[in-house]
Amino acid sequence: MIMVNIELLEKLNTNNKRIVSRTISKVENNSEESIEILKQIHSKTGNAYRIGITGPPGAGKSTLTNQLTKIYRKLGKTVGIIAVDPTSPFTGGALLGDRVRMNEIGMDEGVFIRSMATRGSLGGLSKKTIDTADVLDAAGYDIIIFETVGVGQSELDIAKTADTTLVVLVPESGDSIQAMKAGLMEIADFFVLNKSDRPGSDSAFQAIKTILGLRAHDENSWLSPIVKCIAQENKGIEDVYNNIENHKSFLESKNKLNERRAENYKIRIKGIIGSKLHVEIWNTKRENLLNQKVFDVVERDISPYTLAETLLSNFKNDISPNNQD
Amino acid sequence: MIMVNIELLEKLNTNNKRIVSRTISKVENNSEESIEILKQIHSKTGNAYRIGITGPPGAGKSTLTNQLTKIYRKLGKTVGIIAVDPTSPFTGGALLGDRVRMNEIGMDEGVFIRSMATRGSLGGLSKKTIDTADVLDAAGYDIIIFETVGVGQSELDIAKTADTTLVVLVPESGDSIQAMKAGLMEIADFFVLNKSDRPGSDSAFQAIKTILGLRAHDENSWLSPIVKCIAQENKGIEDVYNNIENHKSFLESKNKLNERRAENYKIRIKGIIGSKLHVEIWNTKRENLLNQKVFDVVERDISPYTLAETLLSNFKNDISPNNQD
Numbered sequence A, B: 001m002i003m004v005n006i007e008l009l010e011k012l013n014t015n016n017k018r019i020v021s022r023t024i025s026k027v028e029n030n031s032e033e034s035i036e037i038l039k040q041i042h043s044k045t046g047n048a049y050r051i052g053i054t055g056p057p058g059a060g061k062s063t064l065t066n067q068l069t070k071i072y073r074k075l076g077k078t079v080g081i082i083a084v085d086p087t088s089p090f091t092g093g094a095l096l097g098d099r100v101r102m103n104e105i106g107m108d109e110g111v112f113i114r115s116m117a118t119r120g121s122l123g124g125l126s127k128k129t130i131d132t133a134d135v136l137d138a139a140g141y142d143i144i145i146f147e148t149v150g151v152g153q154s155e156l157d158i159a160k161t162a163d164t165t166l167v168v169l170v171p172e173s174g175d176s177i178q179a180m181k182a183g184l185m186e187i188a189d190f191f192v193l194n195k196s197d198r199p200g201s202d203s204a205f206q207a208i209k210t211i212l213g214l215r216a217h218d219e220n221s222w223l224s225p226i227v228k229c230i231a232q233e234n235k236g237i238e239d240v241y242n243n244i245e246n247h248k249s250f251l252e253s254k255n256k257l258n259e260r261r262a263e264n265y266k267i268r269i270k271g272i273i274g275s276k277l278h279v280e281i282w283n284t285k286r287e288n289l290l291n292q293k294v295f296d297v298v299e300r301d302i303s304p305y306t307l308a309e310t311l312l313s314n315f316k317n318d319i320s321p322n323n324q325d
Helices: A006-010 A017-028 A032-044 A061-074 A093-106 A122-139 A153-160 A174-187 A201-213 A237-253 A256-281 A284-298 A304-319 B006-010 B017-028 B032-044 B061-074 B093-106 B122-139 B153-160 B174-187 B201-213 B237-253 B256-281 B284-298 B304-319
Strands: A049-055 A079-085 A111-117 A143-149 A164-169 A190-193 A226-228 B049-055 B079-085 B111-117 B143-149 B164-169 B190-193 B226-228
Touching: A006 A017, A006 A032, A017 A032, A017 A111, A017 A122, A032 A122, A032 B304, A049 A061, A049 A153, A061 A079, A061 A093, A061 A143, A061 A237, A079 A122, A093 A111, A111 A122, A122 A143, A122 A153, A122 A256, A143 A153, A153 A164, A153 A174, A164 A237, A190 A201, A190 A237, A201 A226, A226 A237, A237 A256, A256 A304, A256 B256, A256 B284, A256 B304, A284 A304, A284 B256, A304 B032, A304 B256, A304 B304, B006 B017, B006 B032, B017 B032, B017 B111, B017 B122, B032 B122, B049 B061, B049 B153, B061 B079, B061 B093, B061 B143, B061 B237, B079 B122, B093 B111, B111 B122, B122 B143, B122 B153, B122 B256, B143 B153, B153 B164, B153 B174, B164 B237, B190 B201, B190 B237, B201 B226, B226 B237, B237 B256, B256 B304, B284 B304
Parallel strands: A049 A143, A049 A164, A079 A111, A079 A143, A164 A190, A190 A226, B049 B143, B049 B164, B079 B111, B079 B143, B164 B190, B190 B226
Antiparallel strands: none
């Protein structure tokens, strides 16, 4: 039986940022205790509305996040922000971004910001991000914003776990639209065209519209709009906010919010099981076995598929109930 | 016992493109037969030298691949190309690229080209690509080139499985360098600065040099160079070729080629086992169980971690040797 500090969980609320922060750190450690914490807080989650904001580097996602946060704060709502940055090990990108952000909204008592670096942890990042959102949800934050740079599938996967996902583009995003087209189509509940006073704004708008026009829809499906804004000058942010609210109402009226959350939980549960199996199979014993046998594969004595089967049988024997040690 | 068409495998060689193509299609199907084929051809693999070419969209990877291919052909070597494209469902990007390519080198008897779309299959793409490379290797192609758009982790993973990996950038790649910095550092055996006659070439060169300067190295480590070229005008391609050969010699002289291949096989074997377990666990029975129980998670009755544990126990019971049906 894993002991969890009950007092810690009782004090977990938006008025106690130090405890929120400490709980997230515990959860990130991925220990037995972290799973116990996540199990215990689950009944307190589900009240926060989760917003995913993604897009290419330089699209102005942080600025938009900050402006949106100010609107929610004016409405008396608390906001938790999870910023996923493709940190460079040299410039410390995430830290720098945080400092700018702290001046704007970070001193606000009702705002909690957590940065996560993608470096070297892409596989586990999605898990870490969603676990952190659960802590913020259980602490009582009304709104949770995932801000991710959508350069890869993993970042898109994170943005997708939100209740409403917006994709931020700028007039210059031509290449990104091209590269991410299929992925973007799939995840965007709506598009935000930021810096819409720049040249090329109209043609970017048309390009997105064309993509959207190809999406199949019927009367039960959500028609993803395109919202223009200039986040830096605080123009059009109310429109973005209204569209989030519209999408939320749509999901609730069609009873789709729980369905969407169920789909996300399914992906999450499969991920949890996948990681657990991975840890169980790649214990020291089997890593050693792999390290020994892999040179037989390099030397062409056995095929990688044959070695995989051998290791898998070995694992199955180990987990057989007759064989517990 | 799975029957494999032995005749097919006997005819698998560079003089019989139809058989090469058919074998790849069989392997891609991911059937029991495909695994049997991959097991049987393994002893014939290991002779091809594998080159990974990656970089952001528009960097000129296809043009560079074509020019490099011409050099290898002049030296009498056969070349297999696996092009991984982030296909758009609308423009059919991969097909279009192929048509241009076909005019240049596709009619050459000693060149085999296979395109793979990333759309909707990112998870399995790496497996498919490497399996295809094995078929080309067993067929006797001397050189195998993986050409991938390095927008995401999966594409970088594919490029990484090569013996030598080059990252192609252009003077305009500033944003991409920023976004992919950590990933690029890890995988690039050398950088190619294409379109190096364009403005900004010198500062891009310096930016890459700065990144490289920060990489730790000793006398046993490879110093990754930066090669300028203009692939469209066939300028600097010999330099690229020479650097591939230098890297190959380095790997061979330090006995690192087999080590590198062993590392790649380890990743591959873990992937094979992971997919096999995924298929076994997510059979219809357990998918149904998940579909039923997930709404208890949405309703906060049980946590996703608890449900994951239940499903995992269920799986372990099923695979126990006493419980085979």
